[in-house]
Amino acid sequence: MASLFWTLGSLYGASSVMLGAFGAHGLKSRIADPSRIASWNTAAHYQLIHSTTLLLATYAAPQNRLAMGLFTAGMTMFSGSIYLLVLNPEKFKALGPVTPLGGLCLIGGWVALAVGRRGAVPRL
Template identity: 40%
Template sequence: MTAKIVLIVAAVMGALAVGLGAFGAHGLEATLTANGRLETYETAVKHQFYHSLALLLTGILMLNLNSDYFLWTAWSFIIGTLIFSGSLYILSLTNVTWLGAITPIGGLAFILGWIFLALGAAKAA
């Protein structure tokens, strides 16, 4: 994966976070409230947005610094978003509670991404 692709994915993830947040607040509010999952949905949106910004930073670093760790960082943030936020979105809409059991796998991917980011910065410095 190139820096250009990482930057494009970051932009798309960020746009989706804004769109999903707005849709959740307006179009899905009744469903989320009925399921008691409004806060869960908001957590999914927040983490998607935070990691969209982190992925954007990673893409910029990939343009300027040479470290394979940044590629691992990018994959970790993308996988983390898909699993963490994705499972919370589905949980919020369907109330299928076993999905909450896979959410921590996405959280682990996020943690690994931040560790890879630190390792990449240390290697490049």
């Protein structure tokens, strides 16, 4: 199971760099609203942070599938909904409530990491 999360973390990390580059270079010619560009950058930033965290969790806490699942779901819902809302706010307006749910999953992933170790510090 940890190898699945390793693969997902790697793919989410690679896609966050690609999406961040698109936001910095390609999106500005399509979207004039600076707040939408900032939202895109926030999504890419959070995706990169949590893909790295997912990779570290597969090594430091491979038994903690709850944390890894929450990070994966959180990145998908939080960053994914923001990307779609930035690209087409009217078409994807129903996804607005998904963003905070994704954020809660990301927070839950951190809490699951903290609770799952029960005081043991992983050796990296």
